[in-house]
Amino acid sequence: MGHSVSDDFENRGEQWTYQMENGQTKYKVGFPPKRNLFSEFHERFHETFFADDPLRPYKDKPLSRKLLLCLQFFFPILDWGRHYDFKKFKGDLIAGLTIASLCIPQDIGYAKLANLDPQYGLYSSFVPPLIYAIMGSSKDVAIGPVAVVSLLLGTLLQEEIDPTQNKEEYRRLAFTATFFAGITQAALGFLRLGFLIDFLSHAAIVGFMGGAAITIALQQLKGFLGIKKFTKQSDIISVIKSVWDSAEHGWNWQTILIAASFLALLLAARYLGKKSSKLFWVPAIAPLMSVIISTFFVYITHADKQGVQIVNKIKKGVNPASANQIYFTGSYALKGLRIGVVAGMIGLTEAIAIGRTFAGMKDYQIDGNKEMLALGTMNIIGSMTSCYVATGSFSRSAVNYMAGCKTTVSNMIMSIVVLLTLLLITPLFKYTPNAILSSIIISAVIGLIDYKTAFLIWKVDKFDFIACMGAFFGVVFGSVEIGLLIAVLISLAKILIQVTRPRTALLGNLPGTNVYRNIEQYPEATKIEGVLVVRVDSTIYFTNSNYVKERILRWMRDEEEKLEAKSEPKFNFLIIEMSPVTDIDTTGIHAFEELLRTLKRRGIQLILANPGPVVVIEKLCLADFTEHIGHENIFLTVGEAVKACLVKSRIHEEP
C-alpha cells in the first residue's frame, strides 16, 4: 500500500513539476470576494464576545424547546438531573461527606483570615454551594470560602475599617464587598467579558498563589505561637518583626506544642494522601479528627487556663438575613465596590482555573461565561444571607474529584452537613484551640506553593518567570493588591514588547525541496544567489511597522556587505515570506509603500510570498499596494517566488 501512496504522490509531484515547467503555477494568491461593510465588524464582534457560539443549540427548534434549553442553560441541574440515578448519588454522597469534614475546620479558620467570626465561614459553606449546585456547570468544583480570597478580603477591608473596634460596620462592609463581587462576576458573565480573566497569565497566577500562601502561613504564626498582639500588616517584614518582638514574653509554649504536633500529623496525612490515591481520605478527614482530638484534649486539661487561646463561642443556628446590612449608598458603598471587584475577579480566576482543570481531566467543556453567572448569583444571594465571598476551593475540589463525585450534588450534601453542624454541634467547638486552626490552614495552603511549575516556567519562558516572581514578591513583600498589579502590568508589557519588536528571520532553501526555512534553525538551508528571502514573524501594526521596515533594510545591508566581502554579485530580489503576517494595518501598509519605494530606487524588486490570511491580502488590495507592487510579484509560496526570480535573472543575463 505504501506504493499507492507514493504513486499518488508521484502524480502530484509531476503535476507540480509540470506547472513549474512553464515558469509559473496555475494557482495565484487568492483574492477573496469583497465583504460588505459591516460583515467584518460583525465577525470580529462575534468572535470576541460569542466565540463559543452559545445560540447554536437554539437554531430551528420549536419555541417550547427553546424555552426548555434556555432554562437548562441557566439551571444545568434540569439537564443532568433527569439522568440522575442512585449509582451517581452514592459517589456524590461519599464525596460530599468527605469535603464536608474537610471544609468545616477550614471555614472556621478562613473566617478568621477575613477578620470575621467563625460562624460566617460556615454560613458561606451552606448557602453558596446550594445555589451553585443548581446553576453551576462544573461537576467537580467544591464551593466555599477559600484562603486567598479570605486573606485578600481581610487585608482590603481592614484598610477601611478596624475589625476589632467597629465589628458591626466591618461586617456590613464585608457583605457589601461580597454583594459587589457577585455583581461583578455575574456582569462579566452576562456581558460575555469572560475573556478578561485571561489577562492574568498562568505564570502570574502561580506566583500570586505562592505568595499568598506564604503570606497566609505567616499570618498563622499568630495562632501558632499564641501571640496576643500581632501586626495588621501582611507583608513578610512587619510580620517577622512583630513575631520577633513578642519572642521573649509573647509566645505560649503549650500552644506551640499543640500546634506543632498536630501540624506534623496533618503533614504526615498529606504525605500519605499524596503517596497513594487510595488514601485520599486520610488528609481529607485528618483536619476534623485533629479538631475533635485537640478540642477534647483542651477540654480535659483546661489548657485554656494556661493561655492556650480557644475559639470560645461560635453562634449557633442558621444564616441570619443580611440584605438590609449592605451599604448601597455613601462612601462605604464605593469602597465595597472597589474591594468587591478585586475579590470577585480573583475568585473567578481561581474557580474557572479549577473548573477547567477538572473538566479537562473528565473531558467535558466548561462555559466560562455561564460559570461566572453561577458564581455571581451565588455570591449575590450569599451577601444577603450573611456569607462572604465564596468560590471554588482547590484543595477541596481535588478531594471531591478523588472521592468520586459525579455531579454538583456532592456540594449539596456538603452544605447539608454544614447546616447540621450549624444547628447542632457548633457549641462543641467552644474549646477548639486557635492553634489547631492555624495548623490546618498552614497545611492547606502549602499545596498552593507550586515550585515545580515555577521552575518549569523558569526553564521555558524567562519573561513569564519575571511575571511569576513579580507577583510572588509583590504579594510577599508588599500586599496582595500590589502583587496583582505587578503581575498584570508585566503581562501587558510582555504583549506590547512582542508587538513592538517582532522577530524576523532569513530563510534558506532546504536542498532538494521547495521548502524555505530559517537558516538559524536549519543550518543545512542554503541561500539562493541573487535573492534574499526574509520572513516577518508578526502582525504588522503601527507599533512595529517602522521597526519591521528598518529591520528588513538592515538584513539587506548586512547581507550585501557579506556578499561584497566575498565579492559575489549583489541580489536583485527581496522576497518577504508573509505567512506569519496575520494582519496589517494602514500604518503597516504605509511602511510597505516606503520600503517598496526605497527598493525600487536601489533597483531591487520586492516580492511577497503567501500573504496568508484573507484579511491581509484584502487590505493590501484595498490600499492598492497590490497594484503598486504588481500582481505578478505576489506568489503563493516562497518556492514559486524564487523560481520566478531565477527565471527573470537568467533573462537579464542573456545578451
Add this chain to the structure above:
Amino acid sequence: MGHSVSDDFENRGEQWTYQMENGQTKYKVGFPPKRNLFSEFHERFHETFFADDPLRPYKDKPLSRKLLLCLQFFFPILDWGRHYDFKKFKGDLIAGLTIASLCIPQDIGYAKLANLDPQYGLYSSFVPPLIYAIMGSSKDVAIGPVAVVSLLLGTLLQEEIDPTQNKEEYRRLAFTATFFAGITQAALGFLRLGFLIDFLSHAAIVGFMGGAAITIALQQLKGFLGIKKFTKQSDIISVIKSVWDSAEHGWNWQTILIAASFLALLLAARYLGKKSSKLFWVPAIAPLMSVIISTFFVYITHADKQGVQIVNKIKKGVNPASANQIYFTGSYALKGLRIGVVAGMIGLTEAIAIGRTFAGMKDYQIDGNKEMLALGTMNIIGSMTSCYVATGSFSRSAVNYMAGCKTTVSNMIMSIVVLLTLLLITPLFKYTPNAILSSIIISAVIGLIDYKTAFLIWKVDKFDFIACMGAFFGVVFGSVEIGLLIAVLISLAKILIQVTRPRTALLGNLPGTNVYRNIEQYPEATKIEGVLVVRVDSTIYFTNSNYVKERILRWMRDEEEKLEAKSEPKFNFLIIEMSPVTDIDTTGIHAFEELLRTLKRRGIQLILANPGPVVVIEKLCLADFTEHIGHENIFLTVGEAVKACLVKSRIHEEP
C-alpha cells in the same frame, strides 16, 4: 534556459518524491542548539533598544577614529560639512530665504495661538534652527514653532495660569514647559525609547492633526471677525457659541473684508502651488506679501481707527536670556513637567514623521533616537533663550524640500533672516492687522486636514478608522488632550483584541501541489479524508491560549457534524499548521497539553506542522511537550504531515 531551470527543478521534484516514497522526509523540524541563560534576554533587549545597532561603525577602529565618529554622531555637520560646496549652498540659500519669508508671518500668528507676544514666535525661529542645523540628521525638516504644538501649549498653559492677568508667570511657565519638553525628547533619545512614539498610530495622527487644524481655524475666527471678547475654550461648541453671541455688535466689517480678501488670495496662491511644482514659491511668499500689503494699507487708511485690530508693538532686538525664569521647584515645576511631556511627545511625533517622509523621498535613513537628542537639546537651549517649543513644521519643510534644500544650512539661512528681522524691521509690523495673521494661519492649517488618507483608512481598516475618528472628534469636541488620550486608548485596545481573539482557519490542499491554504481564500482547496488541518494565526499567549484551544475544538465539532450529516467517516488526525505561531508562552503550552489530552481521549492524533520560529520549538522542547506529543508527530510541512497520516490510516485499514 527555461529548460535548465525546469531540469534543476525536476531533480528537486524527484528527490522530493524519493524522500516520500519511504513514508518520511530526510528533514525533521530543526531543534536549535540550546542557548545559554541570558543570551535570549540579551538578544531581546538588544532588539528592543538597539535595533539599529548604533555601535556597528565603531567596531575594530582606532580610538581617534572612534572619537571622531562619536562626535560626528552627535554633530552630523562634522560629517556632511566636509563635502559641503557652493552648489549645495546655492540650493540651501534659495530654500532658506523662501522658508524665512513663509515662517516670519506664521511665527507671529502661532505665538498668538500660544498666548505669547509675537516676538516669542520669532525668537523660536532663531535659536532652535541653529542648534538643529548642527545636530539634526534630516536634511529637509524646517524647524520652528508649529500650529498644533502652539495650540496645545496655549490650551494646556491657560488651564493653569490666565495669560491676560499674569502674563509674567504665564511666560515663565511656558519656558518651564519648553525646558521639560526638551528634557523629555532628549531623554527618550538617550534612553533609546524612541519606539514609544510609534504607539501613536498613523491613523490616530491623521485624525488628531485634522481635528487640531479645525480647532485652530476656529480659534482664528476671533481675529478673522475682529471679535474682542472670545471664549478660552477650544472645543467647537463653545467657540461657535461665542462667535454667535458676538454676532450683533462684536463683528467688525472692515476686519472681515481684509481677512476674507487676503484669505481668498492665499488660497488661490496655494492652489497655484499645488497645480505646478514650479510655482511652489507662490504660496511660499504669498503670506509675507499679504502682510506687507495689508500693513501698508492699514497704515495709509488708518483702518486701525475703524476698529481693525493690529499687532501694535513687537519688541525689537535679539532673544533675551530666560534660564533664570524657568521654574525648577514648586507646583509650577510639576505643572510645567506635565505640559512639557505632552508637548514634547507631540513635537517629536510631528518632527519624526516629517523627517521620515522626506528621508524616504530622498532615500536616506533617519535615526529616530539621534533625531530626538537633537530636538531635545534644541528645545532645552531654546527654553533658556526665550523660545517656546519648536519642532519640524510640515508646511515649511515641504517648501524647503521643493525649493531644493540640500542640507540643514537652509535652516541657518532662515534663522539669520529671522535675526535680521528681529534687529531691524520688527517695528514695521506695528500696523499689521491681526486679521491677516488669522487668514495666514487658516490657509496654513488647511493643509493638515488629510481627508484623502482618512478615506483610504476607512476603506482599508475600519478599526484604524475608529481610532482616526476618535482622535478627530476628541480634539474637535473635547480638547487636544482628550483627542490624544482617545487615540492612544483605541490603539491599545486594538492590539489587545488582536492578541485576545486571533484568527484561525481550516486548510485544504491545492489539488496537484503540496500546498495547503485557507479554504475560505482558495475555494479550490480540498479537504483530506480523515484529516483536519487547522491554522492558528497568532502567537499563543495567556491572553488567547484558552480561546485558541476552544476554537480548535469548535472547528472539530463543526466538521464532525458535517461529516455525520454526509455519513462520512470521522477524522483521526488533527494537524495544526504552526507557521504563523511566532511565539508561545507557558500558558499557551499548558493549553496545548490540555488539547492533547482531550484529543487522546477521543482517539484523535494531534500533529504539529512547521513550528516555525526557533523560540517556539525551543519552548515546546523545554516544556517536554515534544515528548508528550512524540517527535514523530512534528513535521516540517503540512504536506508531509498529511502524507504520514494517510500512510498511518491505511495501515489501520489493513486487517
